[in-house]
Amino acid sequence: MDTMLRDVANTLSNNLFMFGCPSCVVDELINHNSCQLQRVCSGAFVFTLPKENINIPPIPDGFTVTSLKPEHVDLILQAWIISSVFTDCRQWLTEMIDLFPGVCILDSNGDPATWVLRQEFGTIGMLHVVPKYRRTNLGSVATMLMARKVYEDNYNVYSMCVKDNTASLAFHKRNKFEKVKNFTVGLVKYQFQSLL
Template sequence: MTRSLLRSELRQLVRSLVLDWNDLASHSKAMLFYTAQHYLDGKIPWEMTFEVDRWPDYTAVLWTGNNDASAPSFAKKALFLHWTSENGLRQLLKLTSMKWTSPLLLIAFPLSGLSILKEHLELQGVPFPEFSFCDTAYYLHKTCPTVEKVKMTDNKVSITPLKPEHSQLVSRTWKFGGTSEVEERIHYQISTFPSACVYDQDGNPVSWIMFNYYGSQGAGYTLPEHRGKGYFQLASKYLISICLQKGYLPFLFIEHDNEHSRVVHRKLGYSWVEAGRCAYIHLNRKKSSG
């Protein structure tokens, strides 16, 4: 069997994870680091399981929210994996307590393990679905101005964090939003983690970007009538500066065919490497009846 880590062992695991700016293809390591640290800090209020192939010299880690009343629905479905050994990944997938027939979302699963995952799911009798490719984008330099010096191009707007009451707006405008489950997740993340929002002179949000509990930035959006004014770059610079001040490594995921997002984030100072390609994979997803 695999080993489910105690909190003291999880602290030991976090200390073993050194985020190196020169090793930026390991986005799964960054996600593990931030999720575990936020969990230990009490910023993730539901119970989680962190399983390793062996201990203490682990080579693969699986983590997810426990399937009990403490976890919201989005956390129960979210599944993450990080490994440094293919044999370790095979061992972990084979022996984990995870129920592979349940609805699951593998978040930013590194493509290097795709064939191993397919092989494992076939043995479990779980059909392998279509999935979406993403690339991991990293903010590669530390020249972003501080929050106080992020320049406003329009004195009629202001920039501060999002507010929890904006959860419905963010959910409604997000490509993957529009459900009560997504709104619950966004409300939690706005209430708990950094975010940035440009507000008009009446205090209405016009452009924003958030921070996920597993460390990446996401759900960035500008209302159509306010595009082309540089507001998203303002919000992004604000959030980048907050991340750098907190010691976070700013990174996000860009869908492989979203060229507009690539252009915007390249201007901001982001870059990506082929080894950072990953996939969002829905397992046992219920088909819509509509």
């Protein structure tokens, strides 16, 4: 496995993420002495959003919908609590925004009030609502707009949520996401930097 991961290092950013493995597989990967793996999370639920459940709430007055742009990366890094786990998070976020433009809702001053990203492995997530705009439904608006965009690109909508994130679990339920039964995923990272 180490050889395979080294071979792809030249075409990827410094971190390779592997997800979807049952916990026992993640444990074995981490315990494998020749691999440099780090657990990012374990036991995350996977949710789908059927097309018929996409219901975009009205956008409150004074807000504008746009796409995430590279100039938003610093703000996203500050808001994402696990950004420090990754050595090249700025590069990765910039690539995600460039390849899969997320949804951003700006306030009346033109500042981001909420955003949601689409990641390279297909999930939508990393939803963030600036604290002063919470409980305004902006998170639901951004998520449903992103879901519609994903379906328009002929993909299915899914997201992941760690088991102990009660706010996110409630959000998924409120927005009619459906939890995939009897299935959780883990996320590990393999860092290439020390190998190159």
